Amino acid sequence: ADSLATAHGRAGVTCAQCHPLVKGKARVDDNETAPNAACVKCHGDLASLGAKTKEAINAHASHLGQIACTVCHRGHEASRAYCMNCHSFDLKIPFAAAPAQPAPARPKPAGKAKADRADVVVIGSGAAGMVAAITAHDAGARVVILEKQPITGGNSMLAAGGMNAAGTPQQARKGIQDSVETMREDTFKGGKGLGDPELVALLARESAASVAYLESLGADLSDVGRMGGASAARAHRPSGGAAVGAHIVGVLRAAAAKRKLDIRVNARVVRLLESKDGRITGVEVEGRHRGRYTLQAGAVVLAAGGFSSNPERVAKYQPAFKGMTSSNQPGATGDGLDLGAERGGELKDMAQIQIHPSVAAGSRILITEAVRGNGAILVNKEGRRFFNEIGTRDAVSQAILRQTGQSAFMVFDEGVHKSLKQIDGYFHLGLVKTGDTPEALAQVIGVPPQALRATLDAYNAAVDAKQDGEFNRPDLPRALRTPRFFAIEVKPGVHYTMGGLRIDPGTRVLAKDGKAIPGFFAAGEVTGGVHGANRLGGNSISETITFGRIAGRNAAAAARP
Numbered sequence: 001a002d003s004l005a006t007a008h009g010r011a012g013v014t015c016a017q018c019h020p021l022v023k024g025k026a027r028v029d030d031n032e033t034a035p036n037a038a039c040v041k042c043h044g045d046l047a048s049l050g051a052k053t054k055e056a057i058n059a060h061a062s063h064l065g066q067i068a069c070t071v072c073h074r075g076h077e078a079s080r081a082y083c084m085n086c087h088s089f090d091l092k093i094p095f096a097a098a099p100a101q102p103a104p105a106r107p108k109p110a111g112k113a114k115a116d117r118a119d120v121v122v123i124g125s126g127a128a129g130m131v132a133a134i135t136a137h138d139a140g141a142r143v144v145i146l147e148k149q150p151i152t153g154g155n156s157m158l159a160a161g162g163m164n165a166a167g168t169p170q171q172a173r174k175g176i177q178d179s180v181e182t183m184r185e186d187t188f189k190g191g192k193g194l195g196d197p198e199l200v201a202l203l204a205r206e207s208a209a210s211v212a213y214l215e216s217l218g219a220d221l222s223d224v225g226r227m228g229g230a231s232a233a234r235a236h237r238p239s240g241g242a243a244v245g246a247h248i249v250g251v252l253r254a255a256a257a258k259r260k261l262d263i264r265v266n267a268r269v270v271r272l273l274e275s276k277d278g279r280i281t282g283v284e285v286e287g288r289h290r291g292r293y294t295l296q297a298g299a300v301v302l303a304a305g306g307f308s309s310n311p312e313r314v315a316k317y318q319p320a321f322k323g324m325t326s327s328n329q330p331g332a333t334g335d336g337l338d339l340g341a342e343r344g345g346e347l348k349d350m351a352q353i354q355i356h357p358s359v360a361a362g363s364r365i366l367i368t369e370a371v372r373g374n375g376a377i378l379v380n381k382e383g384r385r386f387f388n389e390i391g392t393r394d395a396v397s398q399a400i401l402r403q404t405g406q407s408a409f410m411v412f413d414e415g416v417h418k419s420l421k422q423i424d425g426y427f428h429l430g431l432v433k434t435g436d437t438p439e440a441l442a443q444v445i446g447v448p449p450q451a452l453r454a455t456l457d458a459y460n461a462a463v464d465a466k467q468d469g470e471f472n473r474p475d476l477p478r479a480l481r482t483p484r485f486f487a488i489e490v491k492p493g494v495h496y497t498m499g500g501l502r503i504d505p506g507t508r509v510l511a512k513d514g515k516a517i518p519g520f521f522a523a524g525e526v527t528g529g530v531h532g533a534n535r536l537g538g539n540s541i542s543e544t545i546t547f548g549r550i551a552g553r554n555a556a557a558a559a560r561p
């Protein structure tokens, strides 16, 4: 039996080279800073390793950005590529299956004796948490971010299609007619009237300022596309149509690093601390190495995300979604909801769970709605269109589930491919089938060739006439005539949980009696009320930035009145 640590030992690397002693003791650090620095010193950083890697799937240059070596390469236990949480490639990683050597005695947990203090503790490091932390820091608060996963970014890291905002300079430059009122109406209507009207209005009103805020941190949100259920193109994303999430998370990581924010990964919050009079006063944490410790705080912001990666909880609220794949990162299990509910926070709309129409069949890989937004159509196994492709997600998903095999082919041409950089990634992952003609594509995917040809001819005629008589698709951005032709088989997958903790427009968490719980704020998917019964594509990142900013500002004020 061998492990990375024993192999290093054989090569003459001493324990102290990876675990240097500080005043004669090994430093207990959930971020594993020293072993990671040692990896980089000997092997180079991720960027240089990425440049050297020859394999087609280059785990050292992934969409997860600059993550620590020890996320995948474990010293005293079996290694595992983090990518494998979602992907199923045949990635070779040294010491993957080798049973680990008995680990050297673990340093004793520091325990409660060594309690920390911060002004604001933020739980979760997706966009909502990062923005709340950066905002609170900029307002003068001492902030700690706690993240249970070994990497930062949460689900925001995987966001693809864009960030909705109305009334932006980007829209004006492209001549797009939109308004805050239209975004408000679309969002409320998309959520079937179940959304909290004040929160919906706030989302729309602040959306352009949130885009400007991200730009002030260095984000590129110059491309604008249209998403399902939106009356106008308002999904902002990087130029060329690159994925919005990885870009924004990179920008937020850099902004946090510039401010030297105290970010602790591998640090799971197990309990919110409460004073006798019901104020939230901090958290109890279980660190991977540090063990249990407490962190007192003037205010806590919960930004721990939703529960789409918790199949049991999804099935409890929506038995019909039992066994469905999910597009979410593995940490989206809903622990934050439990933390908040245990302290009296009211949960609302918990049964409102969104399935996204297009997850690549047999995988967890989301095929962004932006592909349809930029012109792709959905075709069934009989080679026919069956629905308005840019309808709301609930409606499109249900339409797919009614088709043979409960799946559909997303069909597009080179014109759509060229319009959206993200599509390159689907080719890279081997998800795209190709044909020089519609008939050739039909042969490859096993649908009747004449039917697919007729479907494309009818669709192109509708685009020319600017009128989709058959399915009433409101936006027909381009005809599908430019060879080659492509298809990705898609099925609905659990994507977003609309329910969560009830908050007021100041992001204060509300108890069942409608009163705010002092010192307790929440933002992002862990909250309920913004999206009602169905979230529109592009509204999630918008929500995380807008409500993250408010939470950070108000938490800092509450902590340092």
Ligand code: MEZ
Binding pocket: 159, 160, 161, 162, 227, 366, 367, 368, 369, 370, 536, 537, 538, 539, 540, 541
């Ligand atoms: O907001 C989303 O969930 C989104 C835009 C997803 C996508 O299809 O890209």
